[in-house]
Amino acid sequence: MSDYQMGLPTRDAYGDEILALGHDNPLVYVVDCDVGKSCKTIPFLQELPEQYLNVGISEQNACGIAAGLATCGKIPFVTTYAVFGSMRMLEQIRQEICYPHLNVKIACSHGGLTPANDGASHQGIEDMGILRTIPNMNVIMGADYWSTRRLVRAAAEFDGAVYLRFTRDGVPSIYYESAEFTIGKANLLKDGNDVALIANGDVLIVALEAAEQLEKEGIHARVLDMHTIKPLDKEAVLAAIRDCGSIVTIEDHTIINGLGSAVSEVIAEEGRGRLVRIGINDQFGESAPYHRLLEKNGITANHAVAAAKRLLNGEKR
Amino acid sequence: MAEQIGVAELKQKAIKVRKNILKMIYTAQSGHPGGSLSAADMMTALYFHELNVDPTNPGWDDRDRFILSKGHVCPVLYTCLGMRGYFEEKELLTLRKEGSILQGHPDMKRCPGIDISTGSLGQGLSVGVGMAIRAKRDGMSYRVFVLIGDGESQEGQIWEAVQAAAKYELDNLTILVDNNNLQNDNCCDVVMPTGDLAKKFDAFGCAVQKIDGHDMDQILSALAQARMQQEGKPNCIVMSTLKGRGVSFMENVVKWHGVAPNESEYAQAIKEVEAGLQ
Numbered sequence: 278m279s280d281y282q283m284g285l286p287t288r289d290a291y292g293d294e295i296l297a298l299g300h301d302n303p304l305v306y307v308v309d310c311d312v313g314k315s316c317k318t319i320p321f322l323q324e325l326p327e328q329y330l331n332v333g334i335s336e337q338n339a340c341g342i343a344a345g346l347a348t349c350g351k352i353p354f355v356t357t358y359a360v361f362g363s364m365r366m367l368e369q370i371r372q373e374i375c376y377p378h379l380n381v382k383i384a385c386s387h388g389g390l391t392p393a394n395d396g397a398s399h400q401g402i403e404d405m406g407i408l409r410t411i412p413n414m415n416v417i418m419g420a421d422y423w424s425t426r427r428l429v430r431a432a433a434e435f436d437g438a439v440y441l442r443f444t445r446d447g448v449p450s451i452y453y454e455s456a457e458f459t460i461g462k463a464n465l466l467k468d469g470n471d472v473a474l475i476a477n478g479d480v481l482i483v484a485l486e487a488a489e490q491l492e493k494e495g496i497h498a499r500v501l502d503m504h505t506i507k508p509l510d511k512e513a514v515l516a517a518i519r520d521c522g523s524i525v526t527i528e529d530h531t532i533i534n535g536l537g538s539a540v541s542e543v544i545a546e547e548g549r550g551r552l553v554r555i556g557i558n559d560q561f562g563e564s565a566p567y568h569r570l571l572e573k574n575g576i577t578a579n580h581a582v583a584a585a586k587r588l589l590n591g592e593k594r
Numbered sequence: 595m596a597e598q599i600g601v602a603e604l605k606q607k608a609i610k611v612r613k614n615i616l617k618m619i620y621t622a623q624s625g626h627p628g629g630s631l632s633a634a635d636m637m638t639a640l641y642f643h644e645l646n647v648d649p650t651n652p653g654w655d656d657r658d659r660f661i662l663s664k665g666h667v668c669p670v671l672y673t674c675l676g677m678r679g680y681f682e683e684k685e686l687l688t689l690r691k692e693g694s695i696l697q698g699h700p701d702m703k704r705c706p707g708i709d710i711s712t713g714s715l716g717q718g719l720s721v722g723v724g725m726a727i728r729a730k731r732d733g734m735s736y737r738v739f740v741l742i743g744d745g746e747s748q749e750g751q752i753w754e755a756v757q758a759a760a761k762y763e764l765d766n767l768t769i770l771v772d773n774n775n776l777q778n779d780n781c782c783d784v785v786m787p788t789g790d791l792a793k794k795f796d797a798f799g800c801a802v803q804k805i806d807g808h809d810m811d812q813i814l815s816a817l818a819q820a821r822m823q824q825e826g827k828p829n830c831i832v833m834s835t836l837k838g839r840g841v842s843f844m845e846n847v848v849k850w851h852g853v854a855p856n857e858s859e860y861a862q863a864i865k866e867v868e869a870g871l872q
Contacts, residue, residue, distance in 0.1 A: 327731055330762075338720045338754035345724020348702075348710060349655070349732075353724075369717055369751075377702050377711040 281449035281482060288386035288443040290425035292317025295354060295384070298433050299325045305433060306346055306353040308332060308339045315445075316356045316386045336361045340369035340381075347379040352433060358392075359385040359401025359442055363408055374438050375413040382432050383408075388418060388442035389529030390557070390574075391479055393567035400562040400570075401442070406534025408440040409507045415460060416507040418442040420481035421451045427458040428504060435460055446567060448479045451502075461505045463513040469497030472585040473517035476527035477503045477536055480576055483555075484527050487581035498585065506536050514543040518550035523588035525553045525581055529571070532556035553584040599642055601810045605870075607677070608638040608810070612840045612867045614673035614686055620860040622690040624698070628837040628850040629667040632774040632807070633741060636833060639813045640739060641674035644821075649679040652706040658736050659709045659725045663718025664743040664772065665699040666852070672696050672705070680707040716749025718742065719769065723758050726767040737821070741770045745777030748786050753798065756828065760799030763826030768817075769800065771830065772807065774837040778851050792832045800830035807833025840867045 299305045299321055307318050309331040322329045332339045336357055343353035355362065362385035374381045385401065392399040408416045417432060417439060419425030425443060432439040439460075451466070458464065463475075467488050476484035481502050488498040499521055501513055517524055524544070526537035537554030544550040557574045571577060599607075611634045619625035641647075645658045662671045669689060676683040681695065688694035695705040699713025710721045722740040729736050742752060759767050771791055775782055782788050796802045801823050805812040813833075820829035837851070838844030841863040855863055 330727065332754075332758050332761075335751075335754035335758070337717075337751045338723070338758055341717050341720020341751070341755065342724035342727065342758065344710065345721040345726075346728055347724075348721070349725060349728040351728060368714060369720075372712075372714040373710065373717055373721055 281451060283447050284422045284450035286444050286447050287419050287422060287425040288315070288317050288445060290419065290422040291384055291386070291429055291441070291443050292320060294426040294429040296321050296324065298430060299328050302352070302433070303328060304350060304352045306330065306351045308343045308353050308355045310334060310336050310339050310357040310361065312357055316384070318356055336366040337369045340366040341373055343381045344373035344377070344379050347381045352380055352382070354382045354384045356384045358387040358399060359404045360387070360399060363401060363404030363440070367407060370414070370438070371411050375411045378413050378437065380436050381438055383440045384443070385441065386443045387445045389444070389479060390562050390567060390570040391444040391446050391529070393446070393570055394564050396564040397561040402531045402557050402562065405440070405442060405506055405530055406538065409534065409539065413438055414507065415439045415505065417460065417505050418478040419504055420478055420502055421448050423452040423454050423456055424458060424502070424504060427456060431458055431460050442478065444479045449482045451481060451485065458504065461508040461510060463510040464502040464504065465499070466502055467498065467500040469499040470520045471497045472523040472525065472589060473499040473501060473521040474525050474527060474581060474585070475501045475503050475514070475517065475536065475540055477506065478529050480527050480529045480571070483576060483578050483581060486578035487585065490578060490582045491585060496585065496589065503536055506539050509539045509543070511543055514540055515547065518544060518547055522549070523551050523585065525555060525584045525588070527576060527581055528556040529576065530556055531559055533559060551588050553588060555581055555584060601814065604638055604642055604810050607642050608635050609867055609870060610677065611638050611670065611673050613864055614676070615669045616855065616860060616863050616867065618669045618673065618686050618689040619854045621687045623854045624690050625669055625854060626666045626852045627855070628776065628844060629664060629743060629772065629774065630670040631839045631841065631844065632835040632837045633667055633670050633772045634839065635808050635810060636741070636770055636813055637670045637674050639810065639817060641678055643814065644817045645739070646736070649707065652680060656734060656736050659722065659738045661710050661718040661722045661738070661740040662700055662712055663740050664715065664746050665712030665718070668700045671700060675705070675707040715743070715746045716751040719752055719755035722767060723755050723762070723764065726759070726764040727762050729766050730762065730764065737766045737768065739768045739770060741772060744771060744773045744775065744788050744791060745782050745785070747771070747788050747791060756795065756798040756800065759828035764828045765824055765826050768820045768829040768831065769795065771832045772835055773832050774835040776837045776846065776848055776851065780848055795830040795832065799827060801825065801827040802830045802832060804832045804834070807835035808839055842866055
């Protein structure tokens with residue numbers, strides 16, 4: 278790994294930012310589902326008990342309670358793991374939050390393969406794609422500590438439903454504290470006109486490392502942090518098609534319906550551009566070291582470099 | 595209470611509520627008459643006696659909240675809202691029509707007076723718990739009423755919500771169970787027996803009352819008792835009701851869960867409701 282220092286898990290960023298938000302705005306509530314310790318909301322409970330609920334292991338109920346609070350002007354953050362926050366309470370999100378357009382945030386740790394040792398049951402690999410299909414929902418994943426803090430605050434300030442995904446384990450620090458984020462607007466981390474690497478979350482680092490390798494070979498890669506997959510920054514994708522033509526997407530998510538699919542929709546409708554999607558290959562994970570799980574799915578800098586070169590050489594995947 | 599009107603007048607209102615339900619569903623040729631009619635007496639009592647609401651200011655923050663968790667029986671809610679003046683009564687005949695504020699299931703974004711959109715069973719009670727917790731936390735005196743069906747109580751989420759209502763000592767919440775013993779496919783006892791719902795809600799920590807859901811005196815008395823109860827227990831009123839109540843050929847007949855009457859059935863139904871068939 279290059280110059281990037283290992284930082285805190287992004288669930289810690291959530292815990293720190295939600296605490297700050299709760300102090301700033303008494304309308305901000307946390308609705309926990311007995312995973313407060315894992316999702317870093319215990320300081321919020323200790324300092325702001327009147328803005329905190331723990332409804333136990335009942336995610337569907339948590340979602341409804343949050344909807345009820347939101348009808349009264351509160352800004353609840355339902356806090357759980359990605360698997361449960363996207364699937365156990367999916368229809369409640371649809372019916373009681375998105376359809377009535379309520380201001381509820383679904384804040385989920387353990388996104389993607391990051392709860393590596395926990396195995397497949399706890400690895401939320403389909404979540405962002407599933408949430409992306411629901412009208413009025415916005416879907417976001419920060420890449421590191423500071424980006425996640427900024428995006429959690431942006432979500433709180435946005436009036437509407439937002440799904441936020443965090444990592445269980447530590448991720449390299451990419452951004453400084455001063456970084457700025459806008460929901461729905463990709464961050465350009467490195468410019469280049471040969472190939473575009475579009476990534477988000479814990480595997481944004483893979484794109485940055487791949488770009489470094491390509492640079493050494495004289496290939497100038499553009500790196501975009503597509504932290505919001507809905508609404509997708511279509512302009513940034515169109516610019517990548519126009520300027521680079523070749524695009525590699527990298528995500529810690531099944532390649533079906535996530536970031537890669539969202540980008541491919543733009544490419545297909547545009548009728549221009551070529552794409553390789555790197556992500557989880559339509560298979561469940563297992564208990565294994567995180568890096569092994571990424572390797573088994575080809576979510577590595579080497580794989581991304583090879584994909585970029587294949588695209589540049591005009592080879593089929 | 596918005597209006598203090600007597601039992602005799604409430605009974606008259608309930609007749610008009612039933613007639614409107616039938617007229618709406620007949621006009622739409624679509625909708626759910628059975629469960630609308632079984633809930634009609636309680637709904638009349640709520641909207642013309644119990645609820646502290648202001649139809650000219652539906653978003654008033656201190657208002658009592660009402661959630662129709664069994665959202666498919668919205669004709670009974672729509673007619674109460676229309677009769678209370680949330681919108682013009684002539685709107686009732688637009689039920690289920692394109693562009694109507696009266697969607698097939700309640701939509702809070704389109705229809706004034708709807709406190710939460712419902713239609714997917716099992717979900718409304720959790721929302722009511724959220725509203726009731728907010729009242730407690732913010733020191734507000736409004737109360738929350740949630741009407742659920744007995745078939746609906748087959749949904750596990752109902753019991754998650756009751757559990758939370760007990761934890762947070764929501765004596766400002768009243769769960770109304772329309773125990774009409776029928777559901778979409780058949781009798782509840784055949785499809786999935788719900789058992790003794792009063793005992794179940796009691797075991798979950800509620801202050802439970804069992805009443806005849808078509809006896810206006812019992813309804814008012816139960817609502818008054820729920821209003822007085824301040825022991826930190828969620829209220830639950832289990833109403834023994836008849837699906838299709840007031841129309842002889844609809845009463846306790848599974849078919850009338852979600853079927854509209856034809857012309858002659860409609861005429862007969864209106865005649866029976868007007869006669870106040872017991």
